[in-house]
Amino acid sequence: MLVPILKQEDFLIASIQGELSDVELLALRDQLVDKVQRHRSRAVIIDVAVLDIMDSFSARTLRSIAQMTRLMGAETIVVGIQPEVAMSMVQLGLRLEGTTIAMDLEDGLAVLKNRGSQGNDACDRA
Amino acid sequence: MTPVIERETALPIKSDLDVLKARQQGKELAAALRFTNTELTIIATAISEIARNTVLYAKTGCLQLKVINQDQRRGLLIIIKDHGPGIADLDLAMQDGYSTSRGLGIGLPGARRLMDEFDISSEVGKGTTITMTKWERTKL
Numbered sequence: 001m002l003v004p005i006l007k008q009e010d011f012l013i014a015s016i017q018g019e020l021s022d023v024e025l026l027a028l029r030d031q032l033v034d035k036v037q038r039h040r041s042r043a044v045i046i047d048v049a050v051l052d053i054m055d056s057f058s059a060r061t062l063r064s065i066a067q068m069t070r071l072m073g074a075e076t077i078v079v080g081i082q083p084e085v086a087m088s089m090v091q092l093g094l095r096l097e098g099t100t101i102a103m104d105l106e107d108g109l110a111v112l113k114n115r116g117s118q119g120n121d122a123c124d125r126a
Numbered sequence: 127m128t129p130v131i132e133r134e135t136a137l138p139i140k141s142d143l144d145v146l147k148a149r150q151q152g153k154e155l156a157a158a159l160r161f162t163n164t165e166l167t168i169i170a171t172a173i174s175e176i177a178r179n180t181v182l183y184a185k186t187g188c189l190q191l192k193v194i195n196q197d198q199r200r201g202l203l204i205i206i207k208d209h210g211p212g213i214a215d216l217d218l219a220m221q222d223g224y225s226t227s228r229g230l231g232i233g234l235p236g237a238r239r240l241m242d243e244f245d246i247s248s249e250v251g252k253g254t255t256i257t258m259t260k261w262e263r264t265k266l
Contacts, residue, residue: 022142052167053149055174056232084167092171092236093222
C-alpha cells in the first residue's frame with residue numbers, strides 16, 4: 001500500500017493508510033529521505049494512527065527514518081500511536097529514540113508551530 | 127488434560143506479505159475468544175515477530191493457529207515450524223539484543239514476553255519450532 005506524502009510549507013506529512021509490509025516500510029523510508037532533500041524540509045510527520053500493530057521491524061524503520069532525516073537537518077515526528085499499540089510496544093521493549101512523539105496530526109503540527117515561534121522569539125531577543 | 131482444538135487454520139510463511147497475512151489471521155481468530163483489544167494487538171505483534179524470524183532465517187515455514195480449550199479455559203495456540211538452518215545456541219538467541227542479521231534482536235525474547243507460554247526447540251540443520259499460547263483471562 002502506497003503512503004501518500006504531502007508537502008506543506010517546509011515540512012512533509014506521511015499518512016500511513018493501512019498495514020505495511022516490510023518492503024513497503026523501507027520504500028517509505030527511502031521516499032522520505034529523498035523528499036526531505038528535494039524539498040529542503042525541516043520536519044517529517046508520520047501519522048501511524050491506522051496501524052494496529054507496531055512490531056520490532058516497524059519501530060526500527062521509524063527510528064532509522066528519524067536518524068537519517070536528522071542527519072539531513074530535519075526532525076521526525078511520529079503521531080497517532082494507538083493505546084493498544086503503546087501497551088504492546090512497552091511489553092515488547094520497543095522504543096522510538098530520536099523521534100518526537102505527538103498525540104495526533106493536530107498535536108504534531110502544534111509542536112512544529114511552537115518550534116517556529118520559539119525560533120522567532122530567539123531572534124526577537126537577540 | 128489434553129487440550130480440545132475448537133478451530134484451527136494453517137498458512138505458509140514465505141515472504142514479508144505472509145507476515146502481514148499471518149498477523150491479520152491471528153487477530154481474526156483470536157477475536158472469537160474473549161480477548162481485549164490490547165490482547166489482540168499483543169497476539170498479532172507476537173505472531174509478527176516469530177513469522178518474520180522464520181522469513182529472515184529459514185526463508186519458509188508453516189504457521190498453525192489453534193483455538194484450544196483446556197481445563198475450561200480457552201486460548202490461542204500458535205505454532206510455527208521451519209526446516210531452516212536451526213539455532214545453535216537457543217539461550218543466546220533468546221537474549222534481548224542478540225541478532226545475527228538485520229533484526230533488532232528483540233523478536234524472539236519480545237514474543238516470549240508478550241505471550242503466556244512460549245517454547246522453542248531447534249536442531250542445527252533440521253529446523254526450528256516455536257510454540258506459544260495466550261489464554262483468556264477468565265475461565266468459561
